[in-house]
Amino acid sequence: MPRPIQAIIHHDALRHNLAVVRKIVPDSQVFAVVKANAYGHGIERVFPALNCSDGFALLDLDEAKRLRALGWQGPIILLEGIFSAQDLFDCANDKLSFSIHSAAQIQWLQQHPNPAQFDVFLKMNTGMNRLGFKPEQYRAAWQQLNDCAAVKSITHMMHFSDADSDRFGKNGIDEQLELFNRSIEDLPGKRTLSNSAAILRHAQQVDSDHVRAGILLYGSSPDYPTHSIVDWDLQPSMSLRSEIIAIQDLTADETIGYGSLFRAEKNMRIGIVACGYADGYQRITATGTPVLVNGTPTQTLGRVSMDMLAVDLTHITNADIGSEVVLWGKSSCQQVLAIDDVAAGSGTVGYELMCGITNRVNFKIET
Ligand SMILES: *Cc1c(COP(=O)(O)O)cnc(C)c1O
Numbered sequence: 001m002p003r004p005i006q007a008i009i010h011h012d013a014l015r016h017n018l019a020v021v022r023k024i025v026p027d028s029q030v031f032a033v034v035k036a037n038a039y040g041h042g043i044e045r046v047f048p049a050l051n052c053s054d055g056f057a058l059l060d061l062d063e064a065k066r067l068r069a070l071g072w073q074g075p076i077i078l079l080e081g082i083f084s085a086q087d088l089f090d091c092a093n094d095k096l097s098f099s100i101h102s103a104a105q106i107q108w109l110q111q112h113p114n115p116a117q118f119d120v121f122l123k124m125n126t127g128m129n130r131l132g133f134k135p136e137q138y139r140a141a142w143q144q145l146n147d148c149a150a151v152k153s154i155t156h157m158m159h160f161s162d163a164d165s166d167r168f169g170k171n172g173i174d175e176q177l178e179l180f181n182r183s184i185e186d187l188p189g190k191r192t193l194s195n196s197a198a199i200l201r202h203a204q205q206v207d208s209d210h211v212r213a214g215i216l217l218y219g220s221s222p223d224y225p226t227h228s229i230v231d232w233d234l235q236p237s238m239s240l241r242s243e244i245i246a247i248q249d250l251t252a253d254e255t256i257g258y259g260s261l262f263r264a265e266k267n268m269r270i271g272i273v274a275c276g277y278a279d280g281y282q283r284i285t286a287t288g289t290p291v292l293v294n295g296t297p298t299q300t301l302g303r304v305s306m307d308m309l310a311v312d313l314t315h316i317t318n319a320d321i322g323s324e325v326v327l328w329g330k331s332s333c334q335q336v337l338a339i340d341d342v343a344a345g346s347g348t349v350g351y352e353l354m355c356g357i358t359n360r361v362n363f364k365i366e367t
Contacts (some may be wrong), residue, residue, distance in 0.1 A: 004243035005275050006274055007357050008011075009041050011367045014049035017217045020233055024203045025194070025211050029054035033195075033214035034063070035079065040354040041218065041238055043067060045365055050217070057212050061090050068094050077121060079212075080131070081105050085112070092116035099123045099157055101131035106141060109150045117152035120145060121192060124183060126176040128161040135183040141273035142187060155210070156184045156191045162224040164197035173202050197222035200232055219329075220350030224340035236336060238354055239329025240281070240361075243322050244293065246272040247313065255302070256310045262287050262302035269313045273325045274305040280356040282346040285309075289345025292326035293319050294358065295335040300345070328353065 021030050032053040033039075038046040040321070043063060047070050050056075055075035056067055064076050078098040082088060085108035091098060092114060100106060101123040109118070122142055125132030133141045145151045158180045160289040162172030180193070190209035196216035198206050201223065215222050219236035221229050250256070250264040271293060281304055289300045291311050296319075301310045313319045324332060328339040339350040 002362060003274055004245070005279055005361055006241050007361050007363045008239040008241060008329065009045045009363060009365050010235070010237050011049035011365065012237065013219055013237040014046055014217060015052075015332075016235050017237065018050060018213070019217060021199055021213045021216065024199055028194075031055040031057045031058045031077065031177060031192075031210050031212050032217055033076070033079075033212050034067075035059045035214075036355050037063065039214065039218050039351065040357050042106065042363060044070060045236070045246045045363060047072070048367075049249065050188075053213075055210070056143055057214075061094075061096075062227045064094055064096050065090075074210070075119070076184055081123075082108065084108070088112045088118075089114075091118060095338045097121065099131070100141070100145065101125075101133070103141070104291070106144050106148070107172040109145070111129060112150045114150075116150055116302050117308070118150055119153045119155070121155045121157040123157045123159070124180055126158050126160075126183075128159055128176075130159075135179055138183050139346070154189050156180075156187070156189050158193050159195065160193070162201060163195060165226075169332075171202075173206065173346055177206060195222070200227070215351055218337050218350070218354060220343075220354070224338075224350070225344070227334075228340065229338050236329040236339060238339070238357075239331075240275070240279075240327040240357070241329070241331075242273050242275040242325045242327065244271040244311075244313075244325060245274045245308075246273065246317060247319075247320065247321065248310075257302035258305055259303050262310070267314075270301060271311045271319055271323070271325070273309050273311055273327075274307065275309055275325070275327055276305050278306045278358060279361050280353070280358045281309065282348070282353070282356070285342075290337055290341050292324075292331050292335055292337050294323050295326075295331045295333045297337075 030053050032050045035058040057077045059080050081099040097119040097123040122131035167291040192210040194211040219234045250268045256262045283304045296316050300311045328342045343350050
């Protein structure tokens, strides 16, 4: 028997979460963001559940080619754009769209020898200060692209830095949205602005012809702890499950694991779970982080090691060797442990845990 740890991908949850987006922005095209191998889920694994989206967004040419190999013929956009002039040949071959965020990328397009016609997404930097043209440079860049033979269409693009929160005590998007609107005033072309947080929190205010839905599709709340997945009606699309492989009875003052980090104050029954940081469960996860055993909530104890961690079974009398442990996601009886609640135990976000599942974990798909 293989080691009992498994990551389960839930197609029904992906479909449900996509439907949530459609309901919120019925007039927008929904691009499913599948960068980082679909947030750690595996592009091939999520594709059957997300192939009713209007397009896909990602970063790597390799990942784009994998989508084409699956038979996807619709739009694909490279969110970081091309990394060299050479990439344009691949984009032409595989019919890929891409963002344009730098003068170098415009030059590569101008020098491209073939009359390929690209749909490009011109990115404005409205304050995130990672990628894009400053508002005062934007029109000149737009004009250059508009004059470029290789360009078929130009979509205006921006990315909010604070759609999930407030910005200096104000609504997180007001200033950047206003700057964007003002800067593209009277330029033709469609617009793409919203990520998950903007879709969920600001759909009334933001007019986005294409939305770029990432984390919410995977059942993590972009503005946790302000809102949970229950508040947003999202379902976990990935469950990390394992089993109890050993049980220890502790008397008061005995300790658990490396560094003897946890000391029992009373008699306790603890379970050892086949899951450790080499599976992607973070080593710095604090004692007290939630876990489900046989569907019952309990908590981690002591330091997470490479292959194992300990959980409290004192109050779970039906737990034994082989009992199901849910590290995040859904139990086989449908109890939910939100990945956001687990991520909080190591000071991170659901995004990082999903992306961090390691190669030795086997995946299974539930349709
Ligand atoms: C990753 C990414 C998104 C998706 O963000 P989520 O918070 O996961 O919805 C959208 N747009 C761009 C440019 C991105 O890089």
